[in-house]
Amino acid sequence: MINPDLPRIDQVKDSFDEILRNGKITNFGKFVRDFEAKTHEYLGVETVSLSSGTVSLIFGLQALGLQPGEKVIIPSFSFVATAQAVLYAGGIPIFAEVEDDLNVSIDDVERLLSEHDDVGAVIAVHMYGLPAKASDLERIVSAASERRNKKISLIFDAAHAFGSAQDGRRVGSFGDMEVFSLSATKVLVAVEGGLVATKHPATANRIRNMRNYGISSNYNAHFSGVNGKMSEFHAIIGLHNIQHIDELLEIRQVKARNFRKIIAENTQFGLIEWPEDTIHTIKDFTVLVPEESDPGYRDRLTRYLGDNGIETRSYFYPPIHEQEYFKTFSTRKLPQTESLSRRVLTLPFYTSITDEQMGYVTEHLCHFERELS
Ligand SMILES: Cc1ncc(COP(=O)(O)O)c(C=O)c1O
Structure with missing residues (x-):
């Protein structure tokens, strides 16, 4: 990754x-x-x-x-x-x-x-x-x-x-x-x-x-x-x-917009809002598994992608207030955080990623969604 x-x-x-x-x-x-x-x-x-x-x-x-x-x-x-x-x-x-x-x-x-x-x-x-x-x-x-x-x-x-x-x-x-x-x-x-x-x-x-x-x-x-x-x-x-940061950012913006487009056109995965006039580093390219999916969906998808050579992460799960050391500082439920953190899936994304690699990931998301979910 x-x-x-x-x-x-x-x-x-x-x-x-x-x-x-x-x-x-x-x-x-x-x-x-x-x-x-x-x-x-x-x-x-x-x-x-x-x-x-x-x-x-x-x-x-x-x-x-x-x-x-x-x-x-x-x-x-x-x-x-x-x-x-x-x-x-x-x-x-x-x-x-x-x-x-x-x-x-x-x-x-x-x-x-x-x-x-x-x-x-x-x-x-x-x-x-x-x-x-x-x-x-x-x-x-x-x-x-x-x-x-x-x-x-x-x-x-x-x-x-x-x-x-x-x-x-x-x-x-x-x-x-x-x-x-x-x-x-x-x-x-x-x-x-x-x-x-x-x-x-x-x-x-x-x-x-x-x-x-x-x-x-x-x-x-x-x-x-x-x-x-x-x-x-x-x-x-x-x-x-x-000295190369603007160049890197430019490449990342173009590739990430393209990746978003093919995911939106071919799958039901949720994308996180990204206003047009905002420069975004896309440190992580994270999508959301469908809201209505069952609790094991993301784990099954992660395993399936991993078996096909696609490494993913759940950035950031568990949310901090649910982590062992920080539970004592947690004073209330955070429903939106708890729900979204169970849906995030961070896909491979880096400056040198190719169209083929983004296509390969999207195909597998599609396949999982249609045949295996
Ligand atoms: C949101 C956030 N804050 C702070 C840090 C800590 O940075 P460092 O690893 O350089 O200590 C990280 C590291 O990934 C991070 O993601």
Whole structure:
């Protein structure tokens, strides 16, 4: 399933040669600095590179001032890292519903903000790279902050969404902060890594200190911090990939639109809404098994596709509030999340996928639906 976009060796050989010869393999060398400069230029806000998306979320919450025991509203329909980061940062996750597009429900976030008076932050996820409704979230979080006379931070978990855009606004500058993952399954790959993007320079600086054991100079820690650095090896890969990101996105948009079209024309599988004017990374190409299908349908389909060499995933099932470790934080049923998470099926999709491969997958969906379901 992982088919990352990576450079050929000849495209990065000189850079690797350079660091292996001069020994400058970490500690904010020229490639990390260059990667940060390029991401800054691309996103138009301050950027800080880190060792993973999860660490970026933890640092981000803390740098924005989350206090121990404060609540953080997150969608339950996400990868578990979103919730783990909240706990590691000292917060308590409160789970929100999603809308039909699998992004967080604005009405539900608004309801939770009015019911809980100790919310320190809201995290929305740009699911699979489809931007969440940023303006609505900015409006309701800022209204709640005013009512409370206390700043509630708005963070976007943009792990899937480097390069996405909505209403002419590129993901990266929404809310107080956006957090990207650069791991192997993402569209901008640095092997492993994370990136914080924020309009607030002081917050970016706080994170720069946090990622270096709290040290800002002369081995003298002025702040709390751990090791959250990106190495030069990772930065070289990230740097190569960011120079090709628009090209990759263009290819992915065309292929994904085509894949959607043939699935819609030939099967009953549900597609997730994707507005025309939105740039979507399609980090995962996820369809929905028919609503009326029986509980074993998705498992049978997964097995059938697997037997035919088609690897799939159920991203994201189980939803976080149903996972063993997080059940204790779950205070209510989330019917829409529970229903949609039982219907999602993530099909093979990567930048180099061919029309034949998409056709092969669609044929098998069709065959299963007609003959085997
Ligand atoms: C929504 C979401 N948030 C956070 C992360 C964590 O990113 P990382 O694996 O870089 O720590 C992921 C990783 O897949 C993710 O899907």
